[in-house]
Amino acid sequence: MVSEKVQxxxxxxxxxxxxxxxxxxxxxxxxxxxxxxxxxxxxxxxxLSVLGACVKCGDEITIFCEGADETEALRNLVMVINKGLGE
Known part of the structure; x- marks a missing residue:
């Protein structure tokens, strides 16, 4: 399992x-x-789960990935979040 905090x-x-x-x-x-x-x-x-979290601007989340491609998944999810998720 790998994890990382991201704002x-x-x-x-x-x-x-x-x-x-x-x-x-x-x-x-x-x-x-x-x-x-x-x-x-x-x-x-x-x-629905993500929307239900009600994460606001400035909130910090910790992403957890567990499985065969966990390192690649974590790296790319953090990158997408840091790039603003399309906004």
Whole structure:
């Protein structure tokens, strides 16, 4: 299992469009991908789970990847988040 903390910098947080982009990226990998935030844990491959996390701009999340392609998955998810998730 690998993990990394990352800050969400999108002005509106993880609303529908960036949540969809995050999920689409996460679904490319076989690994189990979740993230922890102030209120609990969310499945990064589920748009409803990501939206339910109510992550706002400036919030820090910790991404966890576990599986055969965990290192590649973590690296690319962090990169996509740092690039603003399409915004």
């Amino acid at each position: 969400i910098n999108n002005p509106s947080g993880l609303h529908l469009r960036p949540a969809g982009i995050l999920c689409k990226e996460a679904m490319k990998y076989k690994s189990l991908i979740t993230f922890e935030y102030a209120g609990g844990t969310a499945n990064a491959k589920s748009v």
